[in-house]
Amino acid sequence: MIMNIYKGFFSVTVLFFLAFSSLSAQNTKGGNGDMSRNVPLSGEAGSDGAVRLTLGYTGPYTLTELSDWSRYENGTYTGHVYREVRASIVPREAEAGSFLEYLGNFFVLEETLRDMRQSARGVDAVIPVHFRVDRDGGLTVIDDKGFPALRGFPSYPAGAVHPGARWTARGSRAVDPLNQGRPVIVPLIVEYEYRGTELYKDIPVHRIHARYSPRYQAGSVRDKPGIQTSRIPADSDFSALQGLHTIDILLRVSDGLPLLIRDNLDETFTWPGGGTLRFRGFTLTFGQGIVPLDRETSITILADTLNIEPPEEREETGAVKPKPAVPVHGEDGSLDIQVVPEGIRLTVRDLRFAPDSADLLPGEKARLDAIALALQDFPGRTFLVEGHTAAVGRPRNEMQLSVERARSIVTELTARGIPADRFIYKGSGGTKPAGDNSVEEGRRLNRRVEITILE
Numbered sequence: 001m002i003m004n005i006y007k008g009f010f011s012v013t014v015l016f017f018l019a020f021s022s023l024s025a026q027n028t029k030g031g032n033g034d035m036s037r038n039v040p041l042s043g044e045a046g047s048d049g050a051v052r053l054t055l056g057y058t059g060p061y062t063l064t065e066l067s068d069w070s071r072y073e074n075g076t077y078t079g080h081v082y083r084e085v086r087a088s089i090v091p092r093e094a095e096a097g098s099f100l101e102y103l104g105n106f107f108v109l110e111e112t113l114r115d116m117r118q119s120a121r122g123v124d125a126v127i128p129v130h131f132r133v134d135r136d137g138g139l140t141v142i143d144d145k146g147f148p149a150l151r152g153f154p155s156y157p158a159g160a161v162h163p164g165a166r167w168t169a170r171g172s173r174a175v176d177p178l179n180q181g182r183p184v185i186v187p188l189i190v191e192y193e194y195r196g197t198e199l200y201k202d203i204p205v206h207r208i209h210a211r212y213s214p215r216y217q218a219g220s221v222r223d224k225p226g227i228q229t230s231r232i233p234a235d236s237d238f239s240a241l242q243g244l245h246t247i248d249i250l251l252r253v254s255d256g257l258p259l260l261i262r263d264n265l266d267e268t269f270t271w272p273g274g275g276t277l278r279f280r281g282f283t284l285t286f287g288q289g290i291v292p293l294d295r296e297t298s299i300t301i302l303a304d305t306l307n308i309e310p311p312e313e314r315e316e317t318g319a320v321k322p323k324p325a326v327p328v329h330g331e332d333g334s335l336d337i338q339v340v341p342e343g344i345r346l347t348v349r350d351l352r353f354a355p356d357s358a359d360l361l362p363g364e365k366a367r368l369d370a371i372a373l374a375l376q377d378f379p380g381r382t383f384l385v386e387g388h389t390a391a392v393g394r395p396r397n398e399m400q401l402s403v404e405r406a407r408s409i410v411t412e413l414t415a416r417g418i419p420a421d422r423f424i425y426k427g428s429g430g431t432k433p434a435g436d437n438s439v440e441e442g443r444r445l446n447r448r449v450e451i452t453i454l455e
Helices: 295-306 362-375 395-414 440-446
Strands: 026-029 061-073 076-092 100-109 121-133 139-141 166-175 184-200 203-212 215-217 240-252 258-270 276-289 335-340 343-349 383-388 423-427 448-454
Touching: 076 121, 295 335, 295 343, 295 362, 343 362, 362 395, 362 448, 383 395, 395 423, 395 448
Parallel strands: 121 423, 383 423
Antiparallel strands: 026 166, 061 076, 061 276, 076 100, 100 121, 121 139, 166 184, 184 203, 203 240, 215 240, 240 258, 258 276, 335 343, 343 448, 383 448
């Protein structure tokens, strides 16, 4: 599998979904600015037609970002980039001093052709995120890996606005174009214009237009041997960035949830030796609020459908102990159901494949029928299928085999009526052992497929 080397460049932003009135917004023109009481907090128009863009949707949500860019290396067109990032973000109880706190995951999917987007997609990376939001809209990312990329964007003026109102505000963006794991935080000054309300798919929305021109120049150029060429070196941070983004944002009037963001971009990165990398195209971000998984109820549904009965335990008196609600471990050890941060995970062991192959043996038909039936109880959810192998000293082959087996499971479940675009899949080879690889029982535990119902 080819790693997505541009995952840090994506403009996925969590703050689109917080929709804060920002105290940093300034130079508002065209709004009355008096925060008058006849302007509802929901963003509906007041009696004079003004609106106040304030705290919006703060529940769990998903993001899907589709990017379509032309790529130029040192001025030469080198192909088209079709990328996808999905995110699932869930609020949690905030720690003292924070207004809101969120946990979630960003799934960076493999590059694909435009006409393959309705098929199951391989995953290049799963990036956990944990961030806090202060009452003034400030964002603190815990263990920052460059996601979310945009911070403090969008920002809204404190007062009410009319169509044509303009304001500027500061923000920042985490940029890591070669996925070096060293995101550079680039400051931004964003210009906004409120363009009024309209209908989007029969839903009333606010339209906001924004633009910013990222400008970055490294404080000093590190002199590293072997990089003073026109090539893009893999071991060096970029030294400069310049470009232009023009963005249209459609916010749902009822709660501030952004339904669509279109970012038209043209950016060029420059490296110390003079090499350049340019992206030109657009990125579409779609948002959707979600109903949180009722995890214990969902586990009960899965266990009933799959006929998983945990082994009974007895008290010293001989009385049967109550069966645990979560997790559920099948008596023969071949199926487990448990809560994980991403959602609910079904672990399937002892799936029988042809040796060193992703071809399932015919005897697995009944088990796959049951798994497909169980997943159909979760309409609209996305399923992450992850393959694992035992580690026997062939890591490259093990990784490839785990990917192929995960993809094989997706193919089988799709053939049983679950839409392919609800699946994403990845392989982990023998890198996440569940048992001791030095003994047969440990290797048996490590040969498994995990199907996670994502939050």
